[in-house]
Amino acid sequence: MLHTSTNLTSAQSIVDVLQAVIEKSAAHIASWATDEDQTVAYDLASMSSAVAAAAELLRHGTGEEAEADLALVYAADVAADLSGRLTGREALWGVAPTELAGIADQVAAGRDPALLDRVAERVLASSEAGPRHLSEDLQLVRSTFRKFAEDRILPVAERIHREDEDIPAEIIEGLAEMGCFGLSIPAEYGGSAEGGADELLSMVVVTEELSQASLGAAGSLITRPEIIGTAIARGGTEEQKQRWLPGIAAGEKLCGVAVTEPDYGSDVAGVTTRAVRDGDDWVLTGVKTWCTFAGRANYLLVLARTNEDRTVGHRGLSLFVVEKPSFPGHEWSMAQEGGGTIEGRAIRTLGYRGMHSYEVRFDRWRVPATDLIGMDDGLGRGFYLQMQAFANARLQTAARAVGVMQSALGLAVDYTRERSVFGRPLAGYQLTRVKIARMAALVAACRAFAFSAARAVTANGGQLEASQVKQLACRAAEWVTREAQQLHGGYGYAEEYTVSRLFVDARVLSIFEGADEVLALRVIARQLTKA
Amino acid sequence: MSLRIVVTVKYVPDATGDRHFADDLTVDRDDVDGLLSELDEYAVEQALQISENFDDDVEVTVLTVGPEDAKDALRKALSMGADKAIHVEDDDLHGTDAIGTSLVLAKAIEKAGFDLVVSGMASTDGTGGIVPALVAERLGVPQVTLLSEVSVGDGVVTGRRDGDAATEQLEAQLPALISVTDRSGEARYPSFKGIMAAKKKPLEAWDLSDLDIAADEVGLEGAWTKVEAAAARPARTAGTIVKDEGDGGKQLAAFLAERKFI
Numbered sequence A: 001m002l003h004t005s006t007n008l009t010s011a012q013s014i015v016d017v018l019q020a021v022i023e024k025s026a027a028h029i030a031s032w033a034t035d036e037d038q039t040v041a042y043d044l045a046s047m048s049s050a051v052a053a054a055a056e057l058l059r060h061g062t063g064e065e066a067e068a069d070l071a072l073v074y075a076a077d078v079a080a081d082l083s084g085r086l087t088g089r090e091a092l093w094g095v096a097p098t099e100l101a102g103i104a105d106q107v108a109a110g111r112d113p114a115l116l117d118r119v120a121e122r123v124l125a126s127s128e129a130g131p132r133h134l135s136e137d138l139q140l141v142r143s144t145f146r147k148f149a150e151d152r153i154l155p156v157a158e159r160i161h162r163e164d165e166d167i168p169a170e171i172i173e174g175l176a177e178m179g180c181f182g183l184s185i186p187a188e189y190g191g192s193a194e195g196g197a198d199e200l201l202s203m204v205v206v207t208e209e210l211s212q213a214s215l216g217a218a219g220s221l222i223t224r225p226e227i228i229g230t231a232i233a234r235g236g237t238e239e240q241k242q243r244w245l246p247g248i249a250a251g252e253k254l255c256g257v258a259v260t261e262p263d264y265g266s267d268v269a270g271v272t273t274r275a276v277r278d279g280d281d282w283v284l285t286g287v288k289t290w291c292t293f294a295g296r297a298n299y300l301l302v303l304a305r306t307n308e309d310r311t312v313g314h315r316g317l318s319l320f321v322v323e324k325p326s327f328p329g330h331e332w333s334m335a336q337e338g339g340g341t342i343e344g345r346a347i348r349t350l351g352y353r354g355m356h357s358y359e360v361r362f363d364r365w366r367v368p369a370t371d372l373i374g375m376d377d378g379l380g381r382g383f384y385l386q387m388q389a390f391a392n393a394r395l396q397t398a399a400r401a402v403g404v405m406q407s408a409l410g411l412a413v414d415y416t417r418e419r420s421v422f423g424r425p426l427a428g429y430q431l432t433r434v435k436i437a438r439m440a441a442l443v444a445a446c447r448a449f450a451f452s453a454a455r456a457v458t459a460n461g462g463q464l465e466a467s468q469v470k471q472l473a474c475r476a477a478e479w480v481t482r483e484a485q486q487l488h489g490g491y492g493y494a495e496e497y498t499v500s501r502l503f504v505d506a507r508v509l510s511i512f513e514g515a516d517e518v519l520a521l522r523v524i525a526r527q528l529t530k531a
Numbered sequence B: 001m002s003l004r005i006v007v008t009v010k011y012v013p014d015a016t017g018d019r020h021f022a023d024d025l026t027v028d029r030d031d032v033d034g035l036l037s038e039l040d041e042y043a044v045e046q047a048l049q050i051s052e053n054f055d056d057d058v059e060v061t062v063l064t065v066g067p068e069d070a071k072d073a074l075r076k077a078l079s080m081g082a083d084k085a086i087h088v089e090d091d092d093l094h095g096t097d098a099i100g101t102s103l104v105l106a107k108a109i110e111k112a113g114f115d116l117v118v119s120g121m122a123s124t125d126g127t128g129g130i131v132p133a134l135v136a137e138r139l140g141v142p143q144v145t146l147l148s149e150v151s152v153g154d155g156v157v158t159g160r161r162d163g164d165a166a167t168e169q170l171e172a173q174l175p176a177l178i179s180v181t182d183r184s185g186e187a188r189y190p191s192f193k194g195i196m197a198a199k200k201k202p203l204e205a206w207d208l209s210d211l212d213i214a215a216d217e218v219g220l221e222g223a224w225t226k227v228e229a230a231a232a233r234p235a236r237t238a239g240t241i242v243k244d245e246g247d248g249g250k251q252l253a254a255f256l257a258e259r260k261f262i
């Protein structure tokens, strides 16, 4: 017999109405808005991400009471958010003020503090947002990486953050042995990708576990091989694949991505670093910035202009793999016979420490023509290849955000159960419990959405979903870590408490891998209004 | 010469979980997650290292006797790199003691075929540590237990046993049984590929009839030992906090001396 509960039906009703509103507004906004009308487009995109997550959370569950409660809490939260954004702008959205009236009762049920209290009770008992429903294999993947994270990463995570240290070789070597760097590299080139339906999902699961221990020192190590591996696998010649991919997959060759420039970040199509052909070489000159891990990296993926004619825009860009020795520390430089140099200098940051993000200056650095990805076929394809490669990275970034949030949720649970204020455990207060429940619902929704987006991308779709979940989860991580920190009171502001690291780490997530607004406006809203 | 290694592994309740006894005074496995006994991970690791350093073909089989969920322990060992697995499971095994377990293991090892049996030094739940010796006795092969270093070559297994009073260098003709300690070398983490490959590796399931063992030789009924009573460990008391006001060291020393630790 199918187990249904009222809460499940209520959540479904809310999601149905919200999906209809998003669809309707998307069509309406498409009918009048230009690129200049960003305000509603941004809200539409953001809400579409949240609504999609609510739908996935509902689909993810097995219909048991705990999951139905969680799905309802989240759906009602999203409805409340949407209604706030709609108020006073109904005409712009093309939605009647009464549009959400039909689900008023369901939303009331989902926002009832008593329901949130019940959800909180479960979360406080388990530190978990809800079941993951992983296959046996993925459970083993999860427990294996979790154990590694607990044994090897957690004990050093605070020190790396506070002292702005390099990531210990031990962590990198351990993860390399476990095959972390080859998750998306085809098996024939030494990776573990064989086209299985769950492959990206594994990457998501591994990323979450590592990020839970440390975003900077572990969870983000996978991002770079994901990007470079995908770019080479899709655009490289056979010789290049054989030459580069096995080393990346084995973790013997570490990677950095040098795309952003001081004057071009979100609008990378405009980058000015140029590559000029000279005999069998290309000569690279220009400044890249925010190149994370550039010091330790052996391979830098560099986006450069190979066509002097700037009017061809992004079609004048190509991707290079610049080979270099691995350097520890915050500053490094190298010189070539003939005068070419590269210099790297780490930018001091609030968080996201361990890999260090560098400004990298290329001055007449010679790169063999065989190191342009795709060689002659790759000329002018750099922008496309890089965009494709970033799709996986968005998904991976969403998983990083989920890991950070899960960590914050766990710390909030532990702390509020132990801390007493006004003679009562913090976890006993209604407001605390409502916070914990909402945090958990958000974590569960982002996780369920990341899982489903991973499956969709594996099946050659999911581009919209990968962007949506990245956009949603990264913002959610800010709020969840903020609430966790707030629950810690003064201690949450002390470096000694892990939650303070989570808060500053989470802040970067909405900036990189597609800034929040740029993803919302230029990827999500465009797709939604295109139809 | 090829080498057949059988590693005996146990599925134990997670020590960080809320472990307790069932009404019949057996370990309640329903309410707590289980895993491959950490001390047996060392045995798997040593078997894999022997396999990697051996000149000829080696087949590493992991064997467990335990409930349905014990497959998880086997899967973990397979993902670390073992070649195949055998799971002995039978409802009549419920409540089997160490002596009964050694019978089942020995019969299964014989049936599987072996040159070397590798066991952990003890399980992390029962910590009896007698099963390896019992199995060797039943198999009628030499036992070299509690090794912290092992190597195999030319029909013999050699190893080092670190005792309190002496370090012994031991050797036995194959076939033989060894057990290894937690100082034999850290167990590897399964690799991602290993985990994915594990599900394609053979996992055989045997019951008591496959091993010609009668139900009354095992289980609670066939047990030679019996748990008479079990009580939860009393809650920890608050302990003593030493406040350092310049004489913290002295206070600590006095505390230890009083209890004859120093």
Ligand SMILES: Cc1cc2nc3c(=O)[nH]c(=O)nc-3n(C[C@H](O)[C@H](O)[C@H](O)COP(=O)(O)OP(=O)(O)OC[C@H]3O[C@@H](n4cnc5c(N)ncnc54)[C@H](O)[C@@H]3O)c2cc1C
Residues within 6 Å of the ligand: A038, A256, A257, A258, A259, A260, A262, A263, A264, A265, A266, A267, A289, A290, A291, A292, A293, A349, A352, A357, A508, A511, A512, A513, A514, A515, A516, A517, A518, A521
């Ligand atoms: C810690 C860290 C690590 C990084 N690692 C790497 C790396 O390894 N490799 C790499 O190449 N890059 C990396 N980056 C760079 C990152 O990808 C860029 O910072 C990002 O793309 C944004 O570019 P920008 O900083 O130039 O901001 P800008 O493009 O100047 O944007 C500034 C802000 O303006 C808003 N905005 C932008 N466009 C629009 C628009 N069209 N409409 C409305 N608002 C808009 C957004 O809020 C945006 O955040 C990293 C950044 C950080 C902080």
